[in-house]
Amino acid sequence: MGLISATSTIFDAGSMSAGFGGSMTFIKKLTASSSGTLSFLNGSGGVVLDDTYKEYVFTFKNIHPATDDQAFTFQVDTGSNTSFNQAITSSFFNAQHSEGDANYLMYRATGDLAQGTGFQRLTEGSGNDNDQSCCGTLTIHAPADTTFVKHFIAQTHNAHSGNYAMNNFIAGYVNTTTALTRVRFKYESGNIDAGDICLYGIA
Amino acid sequence: MAVVSNGTTIIDAGALGSGVPTGKMILIKTLTASSSATLSFVHGASSVVFDDTYDKYVFKFINMHPATNEAYFTFNMSLDTGSNYNVVKTTTFFRANHPEAGSNGSLAYRTGDDLAQSASFQRLSAQIGNGNDESTSGYLTIFNPSSTVFQKHFMAQSNAYQIGNEHTNNSHIAGYGNTTSAIDAIQFKMHSGNTDSGVIKLYGIGG
Numbered sequence: 001m002g003l004i005s006a007t008s009t010i011f012d013a014g015s016m017s018a019g020f021g022g023s024m025t026f027i028k029k030l031t032a033s034s035s036g037t038l039s040f041l042n043g044s045g046g047v048v049l050d051d052t053y054k055e056y057v058f059t060f061k062n063i064h065p066a067t068d069d070q071a072f073t074f075q076v077d078t079g080s081n082t083s084f085n086q087a088i089t090s091s092f093f094n095a096q097h098s099e100g101d102a103n104y105l106m107y108r109a110t111g112d113l114a115q116g117t118g119f120q121r122l123t124e125g126s127g128n129d130n131d132q133s134c135c136g137t138l139t140i141h142a143p144a145d146t147t148f149v150k151h152f153i154a155q156t157h158n159a160h161s162g163n164y165a166m167n168n169f170i171a172g173y174v175n176t177t178t179a180l181t182r183v184r185f186k187y188e189s190g191n192i193d194a195g196d197i198c199l200y201g202i203a
Numbered sequence: 204m205a206v207v208s209n210g211t212t213i214i215d216a217g218a219l220g221s222g223v224p225t226g227k228m229i230l231i232k233t234l235t236a237s238s239s240a241t242l243s244f245v246h247g248a249s250s251v252v253f254d255d256t257y258d259k260y261v262f263k264f265i266n267m268h269p270a271t272n273e274a275y276f277t278f279n280m281s282l283d284t285g286s287n288y289n290v291v292k293t294t295t296f297f298r299a300n301h302p303e304a305g306s307n308g309s310l311a312y313r314t315g316d317d318l319a320q321s322a323s324f325q326r327l328s329a330q331i332g333n334g335n336d337e338s339t340s341g342y343l344t345i346f347n348p349s350s351t352v353f354q355k356h357f358m359a360q361s362n363a364y365q366i367g368n369e370h371t372n373n374s375h376i377a378g379y380g381n382t383t384s385a386i387d388a389i390q391f392k393m394h395s396g397n398t399d400s401g402v403i404k405l406y407g408i409g410g
Contacts, residue, residue, distance in 0.1 A: 002208060003206055003208065003213065012208060012209075013208065013209045024227045024228050024408075025227065026227045026409075059258065059259065059408070061258050061259065061346055061347050062346065062347055062350060062352070062353045062356075064353070095295035095296070095297045095312060095375065095377070096295060097293060097294060097295040097317050097318075097319060097378070098293070098319065099293045099319055099320045099381070100319065101319035103295065103312055103314055103317060104312065105295075105297045105310075105311070105312035130352065130383075131352065131353050131354050131383050132353070132354065133353045133354070133356070134356070135259075135346035135347070135356040135358075136358070155358060157356045157357070157358055157377045157378070157379070158356075159354055159356075159379055163293075164293075165293045165294055165295055165377065165378045165379055166295070167295045167358065167375065167376075167377035167378075169375075196258065198258065200227060
């Protein structure tokens, strides 16, 4: 049964018509529990990561490392590939301030990639004290495009193992014109002890 | 009466079915300044929700205009539903600055604007002029404020029209409330004088 109001179809065939329900659509939440990796794969487990949306936003809530002083990272891949080794060129800078009152604003060459196929850092070394974690967002624009490279922009905040507040700004492009279909998150070493990653599509 | 479409329950018992997509950025509350000393969002008061209902909360502040010249727009957190706004914080603050005259654009860390284990109010802007057309606008995001395990991370960005040679100041602020107690209220104010006018909107974002 459909629901039609003033000639506008609100619902039909078990789903809401386009234009209703807001333009930020929740797609999937993954919750870490001593997880080696967390992966969002288009078409698997309810994940949509194709041309349905123009941009996709991942939000990180209290991502807690099992191992002290580890960077939280991500990589992407195409098709059904599982290597997660696409070439990335990126930039990374951050502001830091310690609980002991030392501060910095600087470009971090250890956090960028120049056609690197390793995982892209989203933080510097996060602490694994019980109350330490990182939060933030990663936006990937038009991952399914087959003409352009794939731009991404991220901002994260983490409690560094040395008891610093770190405000990290990361951006770059995945240097491929092949559609991206999957995104993987992990710490450089050790498990993701706890935390949520949510994926939203922006219409 | 339930509305069922193609076997999917759309509406029943006064609520949307769980499978119905809904907006994930929900406007919770709007406060409008009018010569206000403070503007406070307290969980459970005046329809404010600020608990584990959402994963993160976004405050958008629009044209906050100070009564007093050279005021900073600031915020703090509360652990006791607004009785005290004094959560210890460690934060960073940097900004890009450019005068209307077009020279000496700069990007710099601002040691006078950050906090190191301090319970003071955190600045969210550069100094704001109180000329009729001067104000600051921006946003503040707070992650998982009701956690009883983790520190409370926040990020903010603002742009302010600064007095003195007519500067634009793009400020980037972030940090953590160094507490594992739940935060249940947020207060905004100018560091000196009232907030003459402006609007603050609170949104919940959750999966």
